[in-house]
Amino acid sequence: MSYADRVFVDMCEEIINRGTGSQGMEVRPRWEDGTPAHTIKRFGVVNRYDLSREFPAITLRRTAIKSCVNEMLWIWQKKSNNIRDLKSSVWDEWADEEGSIGKAYGYQIGKKYLHHTDADGSPVYMDQIDAVLYDLRHNPFSRRIIVNMYNFDDLHEMHLYPCAYSMTFNVTKNPKSGRMVLNAILNQRSQDVLAANNWNVCQYAVLLHMLAQVCHMEAGELVHVIADAHIYDRHIPLVQELISREQFPAPKFWLNPEIHDFYQFTEEDIRLDDYQYGPQIKNIPIAV
Ligand SMILES: Nc1nc(=O)c2c([nH]1)NC[C@@H]1CN(c3ccc(C(=O)N[C@@H](CCC(=O)O)C(=O)O)cc3)CN21
Numbered sequence: 001m002s003y004a005d006r007v008f009v010d011m012c013e014e015i016i017n018r019g020t021g022s023q024g025m026e027v028r029p030r031w032e033d034g035t036p037a038h039t040i041k042r043f044g045v046v047n048r049y050d051l052s053r054e055f056p057a058i059t060l061r062r063t064a065i066k067s068c069v070n071e072m073l074w075i076w077q078k079k080s081n082n083i084r085d086l087k088s089s090v091w092d093e094w095a096d097e098e099g100s101i102g103k104a105y106g107y108q109i110g111k112k113y114l115h116h117t118d119a120d121g122s123p124v125y126m127d128q129i130d131a132v133l134y135d136l137r138h139n140p141f142s143r144r145i146i147v148n149m150y151n152f153d154d155l156h157e158m159h160l161y162p163c164a165y166s167m168t169f170n171v172t173k174n175p176k177s178g179r180m181v182l183n184a185i186l187n188q189r190s191q192d193v194l195a196a197n198n199w200n201v202c203q204y205a206v207l208l209h210m211l212a213q214v215c216h217m218e219a220g221e222l223v224h225v226i227a228d229a230h231i232y233d234r235h236i237p238l239v240q241e242l243i244s245r246e247q248f249p250a251p252k253f254w255l256n257p258e259i260h261d262f263y264q265f266t267e268e269d270i271r272l273d274d275y276q277y278g279p280q281i282k283n284i285p286i287a288v
Pocket residue numbers: 029064067088089090091094160192194195196199281284286287288
């Protein structure tokens with residue numbers, strides 16, 4: 001059975017059985033009909049996935065792997081904040097007439113900063129992902145390999161504050177093979193468990209696999225730290241039915257081994273083989 005299913009079911013049971021509700025409190029998100037979208041939540045959920053063992057896709061229902069990888073590459077590789085560069089329509093509600101979601105996600109990844117000064121004294125400017133690639137190759141045992149999209153200076157110009165907002169990369173050495181292992185912590189301040197938990201987990205698992213491959217490392221652990229892990233009121237019956245379903249073994253993960261440049265990956269370079277899953281829940285309502 002897929003390990004990710006077990007983690008997902010345990011987390012949902014924990015939220016439903018031991019979580020606290022927002023009823024009676026002022027909340028920001030709304031359902032399409034204007035009613036407040038209340039939640040039940042657990043604070044401080046930590047889930048660990050060992051990518052060297054299996055790919056963390058749930059099998060209870062299908063995670064739209066190509067769409068979620070396309071969104072991840074939109075942020076991390078295209079560094080775009082415009083939905084015209086995105087294939088799915090998941091961000092449509094948060095975009096303006098020009099298609100922009102404001103200074104969020106991709107905009108922050110693409111912003112350059114002074115990374116270091118060359119031997120001849122000239123300044124080297126890089127954006128956050130190029131700095132990760134540089135540090136993983138030049139100084140893999142650094143404890144300073146971090147990407148952070150939660151930029152306070154620009155928050156007021158983001159249409160939605162970043163939810164999955166930082167990645168901390170950390171390299172260990174595999175004592176058996178002697179190879180370098182790339183691990184990461186994904187920090188998330190807010191998680192819509194039904195709509196986006198496995199969507200986010202699969203995105204960042206793929207990102208870790210891609211970075212490991214182009215830096216000649218093995219993919220290790222992805223640790224997902226979620227501050228506010230919530231289930232929206234209208235999702236509760238859907239989640240209850242979902243977690244009662246049959247579980248299947250995890251799919252096999254394939255990443256095109258020919259790609260050695262992070263900027264060359266597309267969603268066609270990843271595949272989940274033998275992915276067995278339960279029926280899709282159609283038209284999950286999304287709180288805006
Ligand atoms: N309330 C809320 N939940 C979210 O998950 C969320 C937001 N808002 N705002 C911004 C983004 C948009 N995200 C989304 C929005 C919709 C889906 C969604 O509808 N997923 C479908 C599959 C979509 C597809 O096949 O492309 C699903 O069945 O999970 C996923 C992520 C994640 N984020």
